[in-house]
Amino acid sequence: MEKNALRLPAGFESYQEARQAGFLRMKQLKELGARVIGLFCSYVPIELVYAAGAIPVGLCASSEEPIAAAEANLPRNLCPLIKASYGFALTDTCPYFYFSDLVVAETTCDGKKKMFELLGEIKETYVMQLPHSRDAAALAFWKEQIIAFQKKLEDFYGITITEEDIRAAIRRKNRERDVMLRYLELGKLNPAPISGYEMGTQIDVGSFSFDLEERCKNVEARTAQVLADWEANYKGKQSDRPRLLLTGCPNAGVREKIIRTVEEMGADVVAFDTCSGTREKVEKVDESNPDVYEALARKYLNINCSVMSPNDSRRGYIGEMIDEYAIDGVLEIILQSCHTYDVESYFIKRFVTQEKGLPYLNIETDYSQSDKGQINTRLAAFLETI
Ligand code: BJ8
Known part of the structure; x- marks a missing residue:
């Protein structure tokens, strides 16, 4: 589409x-x-x-x-x-x-x-x-x-x-998490209403605004605009483009080389289990916890980065995303020499292919363009399997 x-x-x-x-x-x-x-x-x-x-x-x-x-x-x-x-x-x-x-x-x-x-x-x-x-x-x-x-x-x-300063900051940051999640969850719609390339870029552009409330308003406006466009032009027209979940290392440095390319090849990247995606936003700080430091500690310790050991909860979360976003395949990005994600990819691959029955591709890369041709070949072959 x-x-x-x-x-x-x-x-x-x-x-x-x-x-x-x-x-x-x-x-x-x-x-x-x-x-x-x-x-x-x-x-x-x-x-x-x-x-x-x-x-x-x-x-x-x-x-x-x-x-x-x-x-x-x-x-x-x-x-x-x-x-x-x-x-x-x-x-x-x-x-x-x-x-x-x-x-x-x-x-x-x-x-x-x-x-x-x-x-x-x-x-x-x-x-x-x-x-x-x-x-x-x-x-x-x-x-x-x-x-x-x-x-x-x-x-x-x-x-x-003061404690009140911290509680006020928790409320503001939780609101931002909600706003960002609503934007990222546009990817649940079918057909995908927005490219994954744009979604990631927009989040980065948002970070160039240093006023948290202004950033929230911009993202809310964009979410409403995309939704209205989808309702008017795409709703009810199911897409046959494969829907991909992206996981692994931060991808801003390889967004052109991988996300844009795979979307140009005909897939939609609709879900992001990454730090600028939903990983940090799904769990909020518990505003009702009387111990504000414990509330912060709990929230942050639960972030599913591969530096945690064990990190089983990442698989559980990916499983939920696969179901909620109706995913057809999982693409994992490993930045060169990232041992924690690289080793953990063994479990992710096994979970995705055996428990969820979906194709999985792992790409190890860096910020250079030297492997672009090889990546294109692998992405094309991956899409053939979906
Ligand atoms: S919370 S994902 S942003 S560490 S890719 S530098 S792990 S060798 S970036 Fe990350 Fe924080 Fe985790 Fe998120 Fe090391 Fe791996 Fe490089 Fe990494």
Whole structure:
């Protein structure tokens, strides 16, 4: 079926333009005295950053550009996301890193946590010690880490963060999770009302707006627009395009090479079990928990990243998504040298093929274009099996 073309918020003609506008906006905000915290990655309880009156900016990088420079200090055989993130800092070419007052990170995978030691020589980097299991001891430990992070923010900025500040931030962030989920769940519709390529790009563009409420309103408007278009033009016309679920590592750096390509070949990427997809948004912080730190600790410890061991809940979640989005095949992206996702893919493949009876393809790649031809061949062969 005919698909919607890539549409960006009014005033932006391209992703690059939106990115540039984000840099300028950040510069203006800094000139007005804004507090800015750079983050690696989904486990940092972002509510505390908002409660400190600061703007959070994600620093996980998706460009090949600074990787050569990073390889002067890091091994070549390392995840491209880690090399790119460090490379931007080393070459001072990421405005978000430049404008960050402090970098906050957590011990997720080995490559990232060791890279943070090098990063700390460029800018102050506060590392939260993330436990890699979800038992009672891990929960208690993570709760202490969250309390220590609050103390760090208070000391760093010379402020006091009250419980009411945190509860207000939890409500705002939960609302954003709801808004983003409603947008991502458009993928449940058949025919798919929007390309997966656009869906992912739109979420990235949204992150260039630093006003949480403004971001929510933009996404709500886009959701309503897509839904109205679907109701008017597509409802009732079932599509025979294969519906894919995308899982694995962050995909912003390979979106063109994989998502756009597979959609141009005739499939629809309708579901995202990824960090910028639904993974972090399905579970909200429990606003009714009288212990605000425990509520934060529980929510964040349940994120289904492969750094958790065991991580059985990821399979359960993928299974639910397969049913709810009426998935025909699963595509897993492994960034080169990402051992945790790579090893865990054994269980994902077995679950998808044996328990759900669906085709599964695993693509290991980096941010370069050198494997584009080979990926095209594998994607085409994969679609033949559906
Ligand atoms: S919460 S998925 S954003 S760690 S791909 S750097 S795991 S070697 S990016 Fe990730 Fe946070 Fe998990 Fe999400 Fe390491 Fe793997 Fe690279 Fe990764």
